[in-house]
Amino acid sequence: QKEVEQNSGPLSVPEGAIASLNCTYSDRGSQSFFWYRQYSGKSPELIMFIYSNGDKEDGRFTAQLNKASQYVSLLIRDSQPSDSATYLCAVRLGGAQKLVFGQGTRLTINP
Amino acid sequence: DTAVSQTPKYLVTQMGNDKSIKCEQNLGHDTMYWYKQDSKKFLKIMFSYNNKELIINETVPNRFSPKSPDKAHLNLHINSLELGDSAVYFCASSRTATYEQYFGPGTRLTVT
Numbered sequence: 527q528k529e530v531e532q533n534s535g536p537l538s539v540p541e542g543a544i545a546s547l548n549c550t551y552s553d554r555g556s557q558s559f560f561w562y563r564q565y566s567g568k569s570p571e572l573i574m575f576i577y578s579n580g581d582k583e584d585g586r587f588t589a590q591l592n593k594a595s596q597y598v599s600l601l602i603r604d605s606q607p608s609d610s611a612t613y614l615c616a617v618r619l620g621g622a623q624k625l626v627f628g629q630g631t632r633l634t635i636n637p
Numbered sequence: 638d639t640a641v642s643q644t645p646k647y648l649v650t651q652m653g654n655d656k657s658i659k660c661e662q663n664l665g666h667d668t669m670y671w672y673k674q675d676s677k678k679f680l681k682i683m684f685s686y687n688n689k690e691l692i693i694n695e696t697v698p699n700r701f702s703p704k705s706p707d708k709a710h711l712n713l714h715i716n717s718l719e720l721g722d723s724a725v726y727f728c729a730s731s732r733t734a735t736y737e738q739y740f741g742p743g744t745r746l747t748v749t
Binding site: 557558560562564568569570571572575612614616618623624625626627629630 | 677678679680681682685687692693695727734735737738739740741742743
């Protein structure tokens, strides 16, 4: 089992709809969870981080963490074509000082 | 006022050559990282320094040698380049090893 898993997609969502991206992780002791957005040919850009169970909202983005089920998700409301990118989930595994990244989900928002 | 910068942006070189990539951050962070992103876009950590001290050294060929002259700079030297070293190399930094990381623009290395 991979340490951090994401559905590689592509995930296609119509403009204005909610895009839902999911990530599961293997280490129950994991502490910190991050979502990065990466446009083609660009560097990963941090868009959300979450440390506690529950929801965290920032503008159109909501991160959801469920430690019991070992998953973290990212919701993008009112999706825009500019949201089309690869979304990387990163997890700081329990006791580790490094982030482990998932393989990324490619999201396409269709006008 | 770039936060994390890398030079060069592109690097094309032949097999067997030695090359260096430089990274600088002006965020006042204590921890810096080197990542490699392969052709399948998988991002994997290579090294991390905290206050000039090496804290993460993943299974990387010893042809790769990081150096941190101070906590704002982290360089990566690669000896005897191989075709498989072709990738995008990203530098990142964070306040400490447990905080969120910010990435530089990347260096696309092509070995021919």
